[in-house]
Amino acid sequence: MPDTFHAVCPACLAVNRVEPGKIVQGPTCGKCHGALLEPHPVTLTAANFDAVIGKSGLPVLVDFWAPWCAPCRAMAPAFDQAAATLFGTVILAKLDTQEEQDIADRLHIQGVPTMVLFRGGREAARVSGAKSASDLAAWTRSHLG
Template sequence: MSEALHLVCPHCHAVNRVPAARLGENPACGQCRQPLFTAQPLELDAPHFDRHIGRNDIPVLVDFWAPWCGPCRMMAPAFAQAASMLEPQFRVAKLDTEAHQAIAARHAIRSIPTLALFRGGREIARQAGAMAAADIVRWARSHVG
């Protein structure tokens, strides 16, 4: 019997149970029927940030960024490319620190862009500064056993 993983839908935010062996088969949400993986970073907001960080059984890679940040805008295409390379083993997400300052403060984000990797609701790694897609993928994978 395959281990079941909890995955939060990027569309309706429902928690789904998916057999680990079926992650690569483009699973769909049981509630809204949308794909659980889109090969694009998920834009997180305050109401859904904790749900995605805490309820996904796969690691969640978050790009803390702001619209006015030049390096953030430069890294955005690389981060989107990394999302297509990391899914479905990772949930890849972005959080606009300008729009959600309380979450950024709670996580002590002092410079942007900052990548933070969460597993089981806890931060397990952090890296500040813009990175290329291959470096993002290598960095994320290096922190998950």
């Protein structure tokens, strides 16, 4: 891992430099002092999607979901658990496709739940269907190498 990487503040969208060894200490944003990285999913919206995906130094795994989707709701605890498991190596995020239809259309999300792994602002891998926390972590790690 590099000496530092960029982390986008989910609150103010400021780009911050973070030392990997300080992740467990809970780094805060230099601008708004909010938490930069936490062991649970970040909520993505049209306002922060492009910044978080495009400027994050860590890979970002996005769960595209909808509130009416029973498998999405059933998988939510597993996604939270995977966020804790992958904390420090991958940012996990959730995007409500019902609220953010333009982003879902732009990325050709045709069914939910769909998980997309982004690296360097580009899609690296995609998988659909509800997964367990261990399956999510294993799938994500298999695409990081």
